[in-house]
Amino acid sequence: MAHWEHRNEPRWKSFKFNQPYAKGLARLREDVLAKTDFDPATLWQWGTMQAMALIEVLGRCEAELGEAGQRLVYESLRKVGQDIGRQILDGASWPDDLTEAEFVSFYATVINRIAYASLEEPKIDADDRVSFDIVWCPHQDHYGAFDCRVQRYFVQGMIEAAREVGGGFGFEVRFDTTIPSGAPTCHFSLWKPEGAKAAKWAADTALIDQKALARAKRSRGAP
Numbered sequence: 001m002a003h004w005e006h007r008n009e010p011r012w013k014s015f016k017f018n019q020p021y022a023k024g025l026a027r028l029r030e031d032v033l034a035k036t037d038f039d040p041a042t043l044w045q046w047g048t049m050q051a052m053a054l055i056e057v058l059g060r061c062e063a064e065l066g067e068a069g070q071r072l073v074y075e076s077l078r079k080v081g082q083d084i085g086r087q088i089l090d091g092a093s094w095p096d097d098l099t100e101a102e103f104v105s106f107y108a109t110v111i112n113r114i115a116y117a118s119l120e121e122p123k124i125d126a127d128d129r130v131s132f133d134i135v136w137c138p139h140q141d142h143y144g145a146f147d148c149r150v151q152r153y154f155v156q157g158m159i160e161a162a163r164e165v166g167g168g169f170g171f172e173v174r175f176d177t178t179i180p181s182g183a184p185t186c187h188f189s190l191w192k193p194e195g196a197k198a199a200k201w202a203a204d205t206a207l208i209d210q211k212a213l214a215r216a217k218r219s220r221g222a223p
Contacts, residue, residue: 004113007106007122015094015106020087020115044138047117051139055147062216070209077153084115084154085161092166104171104190105130107162115158116151121185128192130171133185145181146215149208156205172201 006012019025032038054077061069088110094103105124112120112134122132139147155173162169171190177183193200 003119004110007109009102009124011095011098011102012106012109015092015098015102017088017092017107017110018090020084022087044117047138048142052142054150055143058150059216062212063219066216067213070213073150074153074209077150078157078160081154081157082161082164083157084111085158086165088115089161089165099127100168100170100192101127101130103166104162104169105132107166107169108132108188108190111155111158130190131188133187134179135185137179137186140179140186143180145178146212148175148178148180148186149205149212152205152208174200174204 033040058070058073061073063069065072088107094106098106101124105122108130109120109122109132112118112122112132116134117138118134119136120132120134122130124130152175159169159173170192172193174189174191176187176189178186
């Protein structure tokens with residue numbers, strides 16, 4: 001059984017989703033992994049190169065173009081995240097009485113274990129709260145602590161896809177700890193917000209973006 005196939009909740013089996021990038025995945029499984037001596041671990045090396053290139057592009061755009069450069073990268077990653085979410089959910093099915101907490105937790109598992117190729121320990125804490133720990137992330141040995149902010153841009157698009165295609169995503173998301181910052185896991189909390197707390201995700205993203213622009217300005221010696 002693949003690592004992404006199992007969760008303890010019985011209703012997980014009734015959450016039917018799509019594999020993103022299905023055409024290329026089928027070719028990899030059927031024509032490459034099944035018929036050649038290709039080492040799949042090299043996909044991690046290739047993916048790490050892409051990830052580090054993205055960090056470099058974001059930093060250079062912020063340093064040379066400022067807020068406009070940051071916005072350009074943000075919108076690009078948000079669009080890709082939204083596309084991933086649409087691929088996962090478009091035409092997918094789940095029970096009509098699936099709770100919102102179950103939907104959010106199950107959707108997060110698909111993203112974590114497949115789109116992010118990570119090992120995850122999820123938990124449905126209450127009807128209005130879920131959480132998960134990333135116990136291994138492909139980026140953890142090479143990302144700096146500040147680099148994880150690019151995941152916020154992908155996640156924004158994934159949330160938008162859930163609202164658009166999946167019928168709703170009324171939960172807020174918080175990065176509590178990250179492995180690159182020295183924590184044993186990347187811990188995330190998702191909860192049903194009330195009042196002003198509903199703006200926390202956007203406010204946190206804006207604060208991180210401002211810090212990034214200030215760092216970029218200092219790096220190029222601007223006054």
